[in-house]
Amino acid sequence: MSTIVLQLFIAGRTPRTDNAIATLRQLVDEHLSGYPCELVIVDVLTDPQQAEDRQILATPTLIKESPSPQRRIIGDLDDADGLLAALNLPPSPPTS
Amino acid sequence: MTAPLFIPITKLPTGIPGFDHIANGGLPRGRTTLLSGTAGSAKTVFAAQFLAAGIIQFNEAGVFVTFEESPDAIRRNMAGFGWDIATWEAEGKWAFVDVSPQPDIEEVVRGVYDLGGLLARITYAVQRVGAVRVVLDSLGAIFARLDNNQVIRSELLRIVSVLRRMGVTAILTAERTQEYGEIGRYGIEEFVTDDVVILRNLIEDEKRRRTIEILKFRGTSHQKGGFPFTVIPGEGVVVIPLSAIELKQRSSNLRIGTGNADIDRMCGGGFFRDSIILVSGATGTGKTLMATTFLAAGAAQGDRVLLFAFEESRDQLFRNATGWGFDFEEYEQTGQMRVVCHYPEAASLEDQLIMMKNEIQSFRPQRVAIDSLSALERVSTMKGFREFVIGLTSFIKHQEVVGLYTSTTPTLLGGTSITEAHISTITDSIILMRYVELFGEMRRGMTVLKMRGSAHDKEIREFTIDGNGLHIGKAFRTISGILSGQFTHAAPSEIERLGRLFKDSSEVE
Numbered sequence: 001m002s003t004i005v006l007q008l009f010i011a012g013r014t015p016r017t018d019n020a021i022a023t024l025r026q027l028v029d030e031h032l033s034g035y036p037c038e039l040v041i042v043d044v045l046t047d048p049q050q051a052e053d054r055q056i057l058a059t060p061t062l063i064k065e066s067p068s069p070q071r072r073i074i075g076d077l078d079d080a081d082g083l084l085a086a087l088n089l090p091p092s093p094p095t096s
Numbered sequence: 097m098t099a100p101l102f103i104p105i106t107k108l109p110t111g112i113p114g115f116d117h118i119a120n121g122g123l124p125r126g127r128t129t130l131l132s133g134t135a136g137s138a139k140t141v142f143a144a145q146f147l148a149a150g151i152i153q154f155n156e157a158g159v160f161v162t163f164e165e166s167p168d169a170i171r172r173n174m175a176g177f178g179w180d181i182a183t184w185e186a187e188g189k190w191a192f193v194d195v196s197p198q199p200d201i202e203e204v205v206r207g208v209y210d211l212g213g214l215l216a217r218i219t220y221a222v223q224r225v226g227a228v229r230v231v232l233d234s235l236g237a238i239f240a241r242l243d244n245n246q247v248i249r250s251e252l253l254r255i256v257s258v259l260r261r262m263g264v265t266a267i268l269t270a271e272r273t274q275e276y277g278e279i280g281r282y283g284i285e286e287f288v289t290d291d292v293v294i295l296r297n298l299i300e301d302e303k304r305r306r307t308i309e310i311l312k313f314r315g316t317s318h319q320k321g322g323f324p325f326t327v328i329p330g331e332g333v334v335v336i337p338l339s340a341i342e343l344k345q346r347s348s349n350l351r352i353g354t355g356n357a358d359i360d361r362m363c364g365g366g367f368f369r370d371s372i373i374l375v376s377g378a379t380g381t382g383k384t385l386m387a388t389t390f391l392a393a394g395a396a397q398g399d400r401v402l403l404f405a406f407e408e409s410r411d412q413l414f415r416n417a418t419g420w421g422f423d424f425e426e427y428e429q430t431g432q433m434r435v436v437c438h439y440p441e442a443a444s445l446e447d448q449l450i451m452m453k454n455e456i457q458s459f460r461p462q463r464v465a466i467d468s469l470s471a472l473e474r475v476s477t478m479k480g481f482r483e484f485v486i487g488l489t490s491f492i493k494h495q496e497v498v499g500l501y502t503s504t505t506p507t508l509l510g511g512t513s514i515t516e517a518h519i520s521t522i523t524d525s526i527i528l529m530r531y532v533e534l535f536g537e538m539r540r541g542m543t544v545l546k547m548r549g550s551a552h553d554k555e556i557r558e559f560t561i562d563g564n565g566l567h568i569g570k571a572f573r574t575i576s577g578i579l580s581g582q583f584t585h586a587a588p589s590e591i592e593r594l595g596r597l598f599k600d601s602s603e604v605e
Binding site for chain 2: 008009010011012016019020032044045048049051052056057058060061069070071072073074075076077078083086
């Protein structure tokens with residue numbers, strides 16, 4: 001499987017942002033540890049051109065860039081449960 | 097020194113023709129105006145024109161935030177108005193913030209969010225091009241895309257307050273489902289309530305009629321009520337500011353020859369310049385001849401003359417003129433005459449008005465004739481027609497020209513038309529041409545009913561038409577009831593007796 005590329009667009013550091021980041025880290029650590037995984041965080045306040053290029057409307061927005069197809073999730077991600085399915089990613093590999 | 101108690105609200109001229117007139121100067125500067133209308137009410141055109149006019153007329157850059165149509169569609173749709181958006185983008189005068197739906201991207205919502213991404217992009221675009229004007233078009237699409245109306249409302253409020261802080265003047269468009277009723281869906285009027293403009297696309301008597309109304313400008317003035325507007329290729333929205341037109345036309349004592357010495361005499365020396373003359377008569381009484389003579393007399397003395405013909409074709413007009421000894425073709429070649437023939441049905445009355453204004457402005461005539469005004473009556477509603485006549489008349493009066501309108505009465509004998517009921521008070525002079533039935537023969541009679549600011553012949557005179565034109569004869573002495581069409585003949589002895597009754601006793605020897 002190719003590298004999983006996730007981009008999280010945030011608008012400054014807010015409790016909502018921290019929520020999303022925490023949930024995402026948990027997801028990567030607990031469910032995607034077996035895959036090559038890349039997580040980029042973009043702050044639209046400091047990098048608005050990125051927001052423009054990717055046509056970001058709401059924040060936080062999580063984009064699963066790869067593997068295709070692209071998926072977008074808007075919101076602070078509630079919790080990690082079901083997030084894999086929402087991202088259309090396979091369940092965590094069997095622990096070795 | 098005392099500090100001012102408040103900062104007065106200033107206006108930003110939009111550059112949209114006619115709008116600044118009804119807005120008493122323009123949109124409130126530095127604020128966001130809600131532009132609401134039903135589907136197809138020209139909201140997007142108005143909004144895009146706000147930016148385009150800013151670039152063209154004031155060199156003010158603009159940002160277009162599109163929630164609905166893609167930037168490509170807007171560039172394409174607005175090209176017909178002569179707005180080269182792609183070039184302005186390249187010059188850094190126009191920027192899009194594309195928030196239109198992306199059908200190929202799957203989007204799901206999990207948890208709470210805000211529109212921080214959008215706000216950052218708008219702020220960035222405004223700073224990048226140094227925007228003075230911002231458009232957000234249109235709100236409905238974003239409510240359809242995201243589910244949490246509460247969040248969107250409060251986020252839009254945040255965007256509006258950021259726009260205000262940046263000092264830009266903005267238009268926010270919103271759909272409404274009915275022409276009358278709540279301003280917009282989704283309760284948006286709750287947060288953008290300072291300035292509201294409504295576009296309507298009404299249907300009356302199966303005819304479409306567009307109107308624009310400034311519902312409110314908080315703390316500053318504007319004209320009240322709905323004003324007609326039209327959307328025309330190459331120009332965009334043109335508002336017709338009827339009642340906002342000031343009645344301050346100059347009036348002139350300069351007399352203009354009618355082309356007929358007898359009629360000049362009846363009018364007390366000719367028409368006044370800056371005046372409007374209405375010539376009313378049944379079909380075939382000689383109204384077109386009157387207009388033709390009037391124009392030819394102007395052209396013969398070197399004036400520029402303009403004819404709007406709504407009844408006859410160009411060939412017919414020219415042939416008739418030749419029959420009366422006027423060479424219209426020659427006048428046209430020397431650039432003294434312009435003849436514009438249109439079918440009344442070819443365009444809406446609002447469009448006709450704009451067309452006529454443009455013709456008058458580009459040709460700059462000294463004399464204008466419209467043959468006939470009543471032909472235009474049938475393509476519009478009564479209200480629309482009245483507005484048209486007022487708009488046209490006040491425009492003509494500002495141009496230092498003399499205008500002659502003909503109007504056809506619906507009945508052969510006597511009678512007035514609806515046209516006249518609407519315009520008789522606006523016109524300065526009224527000439528009636530009527531058929532007179534005299535002992536089994538149809539004769540023609542003419543009278544000057546009104547001649548503002550001048551004495552005139554009060555008699556009803558007989559006139560004849562031959563190859564040399566129109567000839568005024570004697571007054572009808574033995575007949576009364578010509579204007580009503582209910583003729584009664586009186587014996588000469590009775591007339592003498594009646595005449596004596598009205599003589600002052602001192603005059604009688």
